[in-house]
Amino acid sequence: MDANTKYTLIVFNTCTQKFEEVTVTEEVYRAYCRTGWNIKDNDQSFFDHEIQLSGMIGSQDGAYENFREFVDTVNTPENIIFDQMEKEDLYQAVSALPATDRALVQGLFFEGMTEREYAEQMGVFRNAVHEKKVRLIKKLRKFLEN
Numbered sequence: 001m002d003a004n005t006k007y008t009l010i011v012f013n014t015c016t017q018k019f020e021e022v023t024v025t026e027e028v029y030r031a032y033c034r035t036g037w038n039i040k041d042n043d044q045s046f047f048d049h050e051i052q053l054s055g056m057i058g059s060q061d062g063a064y065e066n067f068r069e070f071v072d073t074v075n076t077p078e079n080i081i082f083d084q085m086e087k088e089d090l091y092q093a094v095s096a097l098p099a100t101d102r103a104l105v106q107g108l109f110f111e112g113m114t115e116r117e118y119a120e121q122m123g124v125f126r127n128a129v130h131e132k133k134v135r136l137i138k139k140l141r142k143f144l145e146n
Helices: 026-035 039-054 077-095 099-110 115-122 126-145
Strands: 007-013 018-024
Touching: 007 026, 018 026, 077 099, 077 126, 099 115, 099 126, 115 126
Parallel strands: none
Antiparallel strands: 007 018
8 A cells, every 4th residue: 555545444432422533553554454343343242232132130120030141930938848848758658668669769769770780689580669659659749649
């Protein structure tokens, strides 16, 4: 380009709160144009980002319910209490079982044993363990429904 070419940019002066025309080097001018932060693009870019941010500010009234990104609808106090009650009911139901049945529940559901492993440990057939497990689950389900 010509050595006499003048490169100017219109920038916003945050101190005066006004747009000003400034003279810059060719290198600064080219970098500014490449970044896409010129005024006409800047307004749209700011608007795009501001819309996303304003959705997190809680809308106009600032209500907690408007922070949908942060509201946990699964772990509500009610759900936590109901889950705890169900666990307590299940604990009571398992506690009411005979010792051999409690041992089966412990082995299969708490220690992670397979039916085959439990059967080998007890010296019985796997089918017998499976059938007993199915009966226990039905019994526990019936207890919890009442």
